[in-house]
Amino acid sequence: MPSPRWPFTHNPKGWFMISYSEDLEPGDVIPLHVFEQDLVLYRTESGRPVLLDAFCPHLGAHLGHGGKVEGEELRCPFHAWKFNCDGQCSEIPYTEKIPPKAKIRPWEIVERNGMIFAWNDEEGSAPEWEIPEFEEASDTEAWTEFERRRWQIRTHNIEMAENAVDSAHFKYLHGTRNMPQSQAEVNGHILRVFSDAGMTTPQGNVDGSIESMSYGFGLSVVRFSGIVDTFLLSTMTPTDSETIDVRFNFKVKRLAGADITRGVGKAFINEITRQLEQDRPIWENKRWVKPPILAEGDGPIGVYRKWCKQFFPEGTFDKLEMRVHA
Ligand code: FES
Ligand SMILES: [Fe+2]
Missing domain, CATH: 3.90.380.10 (Naphthalene 1,2-dioxygenase Alpha Subunit; Chain A, domain 1)
Known part of the structure; x- marks a missing residue:
């Protein structure tokens, strides 16, 4: 959102750090507020970090507050709908019929140099470059x-x-x-x-x-x-x-x-x-x-x-x- 102090967006495009790797153990679920948005970051049991929009498309619970990792997926605390790493709803415990629109927006992320970065572009582009691995970071x-x-x-x-x-x-x-x-x-x-x-x-x-x-x-x-x-x-x-x-x-x-x-x-x-x-x-x-x-x-x-x-x-x-x- 533009502010009188700078007449352009506060969210330029690029990769931005959202967590240290060590602050996100398998099974951890963290609420984030970055890019003027609410997001949920979690790590699957196999170790993959996943970033999704925060709000459940069912009735709007924030998945970062009480969401639980189950295997590779994240279960909403409110009515127990389950979402996979692409944000797609994979299970509703009380019906077989999953509404096709039951999906949360997934974000592009990458883990490098002991940090997790998210790609942000208000215009919706795919990542345009890669983050290098710095030798000093691991040495x-x-x-x-x-x-x-x-x-x-x-x-x-x-x-x-x-x-x-x-x-x-x-x-x-x-x-x-x-x-x-x-x-x-x-x-x-x-x-x-x-x-x-x-x-x-x-x-x-x-x-x-x-x-x-x-x-x-x-x-x-x-x-x-x-x-x-x-x-x-x-x-x-x-x-x-x-x-x-x-x-x-x-x-x-x-x-x-x-x-x-x-x-x-x-x-x-x-x-x-x-x-x-x-x-x-x-x-x-x-x-x-x-x-x-x-x-x-x-x-x-x-x-x-x-x-x-x-x-x-x-x-x-x-x-x-x-x-x-x-
Ligand atoms: S709000 Fe998430 S399952 Fe109902
Ligand atoms: Fe300075």
């Missing part, structure tokens, strides 16, 4: 275990993702030594931003480079290489009409000593968290400016905004003058 020998953080932020995906290409804010909002020199490249749904930036940590300044890869708006990976290598897998999922559920998952490359790794990891996480807390009041109160007035040194915001267009219905930005003035 606990060379890398530490994931350390997680989570926020609910009152903003739009398009505002959060612009952070990576907005060079000037790193210095003036976050207090980094310099404005990073960033290059942005687009490859279909992937945006790669490479910066030669250093990072200021409580231990002092660390030189290094930052590569950020965004796979649509829902998932991005940031690799920071320097004295230490760090890996940040972040997911950003729209929930209600103006909130994003943000999850950051950090890893640090193991160094010689466990204590050093722990210390560096902590400093890195604290720094990224500090930056996010500085960004938050900006994101929660700003509005989308169309078109923005840009100045030399602002970073590759024009490249970024062109990349964004593909995730919105055709023509969304034509009337909004997506071009940028430099």
